[in-house]
Amino acid sequence: MADDRQRTIIKIFRKFSNSLGPDALFEVERIIEDAEIEDEEIESSMEMLAKAYNKQDDATMKVSVEILRRVYESLKDQGDGTKAEKELIDPDKHIFFIDAFEMPRWIWSTERGTFERHSSPLTSAGSPETRVASIRDRLNIIKQCVLRNEHFAPSTLPSRDRERLVTLKSTKQLLGRAGERFLLLGMLTYNKEGKICLEDLDGFVVLDFSTLDEPGDGLFSEGCFALVEGEYTEDATLEIIAIGQPPCEPREVARSIYGHIDFLGKGSTSLLEDSQFRIRVREEIPELNFFFLSDVWLDHPQTLLGIQKMFDNCIENDFIPQVIVMCGNFTSKSIAHGNGRDVQRYQDNFDSLADLIAAYPSITRTTHFVFVPGPLDITVNSTLPRRPLLSSFTGRLRTKLSKVHFASNPCRIKFFDQEIVIFREDLMARMLRNVVGVKPEAKSEDLKRFLVQSILDQSHLSPFTINIQPVLSDYDHSLRLYPLPTALILADKYDSYKVTYTGCHVFNPGSFIGKSLTLSTYTPAEVNSEECVLALDDED
Numbered sequence: 001m002a003d004d005r006q007r008t009i010i011k012i013f014r015k016f017s018n019s020l021g022p023d024a025l026f027e028v029e030r031i032i033e034d035a036e037i038e039d040e041e042i043e044s045s046m047e048m049l050a051k052a053y054n055k056q057d058d059a060t061m062k063v064s065v066e067i068l069r070r071v072y073e074s075l076k077d078q079g080d081g082t083k084a085e086k087e088l089i090d091p092d093k094h095i096f097f098i099d100a101f102e103m104p105r106w107i108w109s110t111e112r113g114t115f116e117r118h119s120s121p122l123t124s125a126g127s128p129e130t131r132v133a134s135i136r137d138r139l140n141i142i143k144q145c146v147l148r149n150e151h152f153a154p155s156t157l158p159s160r161d162r163e164r165l166v167t168l169k170s171t172k173q174l175l176g177r178a179g180e181r182f183l184l185l186g187m188l189t190y191n192k193e194g195k196i197c198l199e200d201l202d203g204f205v206v207l208d209f210s211t212l213d214e215p216g217d218g219l220f221s222e223g224c225f226a227l228v229e230g231e232y233t234e235d236a237t238l239e240i241i242a243i244g245q246p247p248c249e250p251r252e253v254a255r256s257i258y259g260h261i262d263f264l265g266k267g268s269t270s271l272l273e274d275s276q277f278r279i280r281v282r283e284e285i286p287e288l289n290f291f292f293l294s295d296v297w298l299d300h301p302q303t304l305l306g307i308q309k310m311f312d313n314c315i316e317n318d319f320i321p322q323v324i325v326m327c328g329n330f331t332s333k334s335i336a337h338g339n340g341r342d343v344q345r346y347q348d349n350f351d352s353l354a355d356l357i358a359a360y361p362s363i364t365r366t367t368h369f370v371f372v373p374g375p376l377d378i379t380v381n382s383t384l385p386r387r388p389l390l391s392s393f394t395g396r397l398r399t400k401l402s403k404v405h406f407a408s409n410p411c412r413i414k415f416f417d418q419e420i421v422i423f424r425e426d427l428m429a430r431m432l433r434n435v436v437g438v439k440p441e442a443k444s445e446d447l448k449r450f451l452v453q454s455i456l457d458q459s460h461l462s463p464f465t466i467n468i469q470p471v472l473s474d475y476d477h478s479l480r481l482y483p484l485p486t487a488l489i490l491a492d493k494y495d496s497y498k499v500t501y502t503g504c505h506v507f508n509p510g511s512f513i514g515k516s517l518t519l520s521t522y523t524p525a526e527v528n529s530e531e532c533v534l535a536l537d538d539e540d
Contacts, residue, residue, distance in 0.1 A: 012046040044272035100385035100408040100478035126473035134476035216244030223464035245457035254483030274417035294491035295511035298349035328374025418486040
């Protein structure tokens with residue numbers, strides 16, 4: 001048992017690039033005994049200890065016993081104050097709004113087999129190198145998840161299951177092996193002749209869909225990565241037998257491996273801290289809610305009336321949300337360039353919204369308002385990620401609201417242990433327009449599930465080639481969905497829905513337009529959302 005414990009201790013510290021000498025290992029074991037840490041808690045506790053050790057200014061790669069003792073005493077002091085801290089829990093101190101342009105860029109290192117922080121300054125122009133690197137990062141992140149999957153990763157113990165394992169091959173291994181079957185992982189693209197190909201780091205192969213009856217679940221568009229099984233022919237093509245999405249990795253698994261990496265730039269937490277946060281949110285703020293609205297057309301006569309009714313219902317039922325996220329488009333039609341009257345009306349609509357919100361001081365005192373631009377809104381750029389709404393249109397909102405945030409698209413909310421991603425894009429239509437190969441014959445409910453599965457399996461909000469959806473290559477990391485978020489809001493003009501896939505809760509709040517205005521409420525304690533419909537009376 002002691003040997004197993006020592007192996008666990010060494011493994012955890014090695015993950016943080018630390019080595020343990022005999023004295024340091026003995027000290028860690030003494031800490032475990034002194035803190036009375038149970039066997040099932042050793043791994044998470046060691047993560048917290050190693051992380052705290054590496055935060056010290058004088059921390060060395062070879063673990064120092066003296067620093068280790070100091071860190072343990074500090075953690076003990078924090079533990080003694082836990083009870084007092086619980087009594088003073090304040091959600092505002094644990095909520096962060098993260099702009100896509102503020103997220104640190106982590107790139108995949110094939111040499112080290114992990115993520116490395118990119119230190120060079122990022123630019124909107126990018127470079128040919130970063131365009132290639134962003135696609136390679138997408139492939140490498142997906143590939144390392146695939147290779148950890150139980151169907152691909154061989155066990156160290158002899159087993160009959162080893163015979164069922166699937167081995168990934170590269171396109172360069174196809175040469176001279178006509179008539180054999182292969183499983184490849186690569187990107188779906190078109191070559192110069194307009195034929196569909198599968199491209200990986202070593203080359204590409206033309207795909208023949210004529211032998212495929214039905215693709216696997218999901219939507220396969222140009223730019224998506226796919227697992228393709230087929231037979232290589234003498235014509236240098238791959239006759240497809242099956243095609244599927246790469247398997248998705250649960251958030252807990254990714255966090256257990258890369259928990260020490262601060263992907264959001266707001267400080268990383270250990271798995272132990274995450275579990276403690278989950279319990280506290282469930283027990284102490286079970287009724288806390290976030291509201292999400294999309295297509296808030298401020299030029300539509302019913303929109304402000306609907307928002308007013310929403311506020312009135314909140315006051316009457318004493319149901320004040322912690323956050324209200326309003327996604328664009330904030331106009332029902334694109335504003336013509338150079339049309340001063342339309343631009344002025346656009347600003348006036350935001351001013352009217354500011355006056356309406358300010359008329360409810362009980363809400364403005366406690367609620368954070370987040371504004372996410374849509375495809376038709378006026379921002380600095382039209383590529384992803386999109387900059388926030390121009391400040392020239394939001395002056396009155398900034399003046400009248402103390403807790404207002406003008407976010408990029410996409411943006412993220414970190415709330416205790418949860419990561420909530422908000423993305424306003426008409427994804428369903430874009431995906432269906434660019435499906436390649438055999439198009440699935442699916443009903444509306446299946447399409448919603450396919451869209452969610454495709455986006456999460458691709459670990460990216462925009463799994464397209466740049467000719468379909470241009471992306472600022474230096475900020476491509478802000479579109480990643482790895483590790484999986486706790487919740488993902490795919491604000492789309494498509495019908496509202498909610499789907500939980502691989503532990504990630506995904507929902508579309510629908511459009512806040514018409515006589516029946518739809519929005520979604522999200523409860524962090526339950527990691528669940530509910531659709532709400534505000535029906536306006538005829539006299540309204």
